[in-house]
Structures are given as C-alpha cells and as structure tokens.
Amino acid sequence: MTEMMPAGSFSSEQITALFIDAARLGDTDMLMQFLDAGMEVDAQDSRGYTALIVAAYNGVLPATGLLLERGADPNMQDAKGATALSGVAFKGHLAVAELLVSAGAKLDIASHLGRTPLMFAVMFGRQDMVRFLLGQGADPHQRDVEGLSVLDIAETHGQSHLFASEGAPNR
Structure with a gap:
C-alpha cells in the first residue's frame, strides 16, 4: 500500500517540475504565483531544463515573455548544453x-x-x-x-x- 504525502509536502524536484509544466502549458497565472511565492526563475530540473527553455521550445510567447520580464537568464544551458x-x-x-x-x-x-x-x-x-x-x-x-x-x-x-x-x- 502506498502512503499519501500530506498536503504541502512536495519535494523541491516536484515543485520545480510543476513550475516547468506551467511554462510548458503557457499558464502565466500559475507561473506568476510560483514566482511571487519565491520560486527561483531559473530553477532547473534533472535534465537541466528551465521554465524559460521549456516555454520557448514549445513556442509559448506569453510565458516566455513573462519569464524574461521576471529575470530569467536567456543563456542558461540544459544538461546537453542547449x-x-x-x-x-x-x-x-x-x-x-x-x-x-x-x-x-x-x-x-x-x-x-x-x-x-x-x-x-x-x-x-x-x-x-x-x-x-x-x-x-x-x-x-x-x-x-x-x-x-x-x-x-x-x-x-x-x-x-x-x-x-x-x-x-x-x-
């Protein structure tokens, strides 16, 4: 039987994944909530992806713009150097x-x-x-x-x- 995690006990990796998913989906409201709550704009997942890399790759212009406005580094590289x-x-x-x-x-x-x-x-x-x-x-x-x-x-x-x-x- 699998134990359920108590509400609010997400790992930093899970939080980063949710943040990057919001960028992939172009959910600017969610991105702003993460950033306003103190999320590091250039947080990287295990592949080195950032929210900006993912938003840009998926062609999500509003999310890309928001992340840049909030200080995302356009020159960050993922684990493969991209x-x-x-x-x-x-x-x-x-x-x-x-x-x-x-x-x-x-x-x-x-x-x-x-x-x-x-x-x-x-x-x-x-x-x-x-x-x-x-x-x-x-x-x-x-x-x-x-x-x-x-x-x-x-x-x-x-x-x-x-x-x-x-x-x-x-x-």
Whole structure:
C-alpha cells in the first residue's frame, strides 16, 4: 500500500517540475504565483531544463515573455548544453527567437556537441530562422565537435539552398 504525502509536502524536484509544466502549458497565472511565492526563475530540473527553455521550445510567447520580464537568464544551458534559443531554432518559433534575442540571448552558444542555434535551424530547414539568425550576426563559420561547419550541415541535410541567395559561408 502506498502512503499519501500530506498536503504541502512536495519535494523541491516536484515543485520545480510543476513550475516547468506551467511554462510548458503557457499558464502565466500559475507561473506568476510560483514566482511571487519565491520560486527561483531559473530553477532547473534533472535534465537541466528551465521554465524559460521549456516555454520557448514549445513556442509559448506569453510565458516566455513573462519569464524574461521576471529575470530569467536567456543563456542558461540544459544538461546537453542547449539554450532556449537552440530549441527555438530547432522548432522554428521566429517570434520567440526575436524575443529571446532582444532579451540578450547569445546567438552562438554551442551545445556539448558544438551545435549552435544556426546549425539547428539549418538541420531542420528553418529558412526564416536561418535568415533571422544570420541577420542578427550569428557566426556561420563555427564548427561542431565533428568539425562540420554550417555549410557542411546544410549540404548533408539537403539544405544548401538556404545559402544560395545569402552567399555561402566559407568552410
């Protein structure tokens, strides 16, 4: 028989999970309640996810904005080294990317595999995101841990056309 936990006896991991779930769902009222009660805005779960990383990844603009307004660090990295901008570039949420960059998200933070947001945008054919990141000054010359450049990745994923009108970066 399993014992029920008394009300109010949640572990810090459970509280963090509820906070991050509120971000995933875009529940700004719940996020504000957590933050007003003293929740650390950049609390990380066991995977290193923060509420901002999850809200941004899921394209939840209002929650992303709220978390940034309340001081979330747009450059926090999860356990794999990915930032909120990495996830947004992968998913193609341009409005969220614009918000993150305007809040100080660095364009070229690489994951543990050396992959930058620009590389993720190229890998998944997010042409508008590629243009946005390049326009903001993302470095197309960085290489991942395998030594691949953005152009190498574009060719491998059948996305070299993304650079046809932009002028291909040097290898």
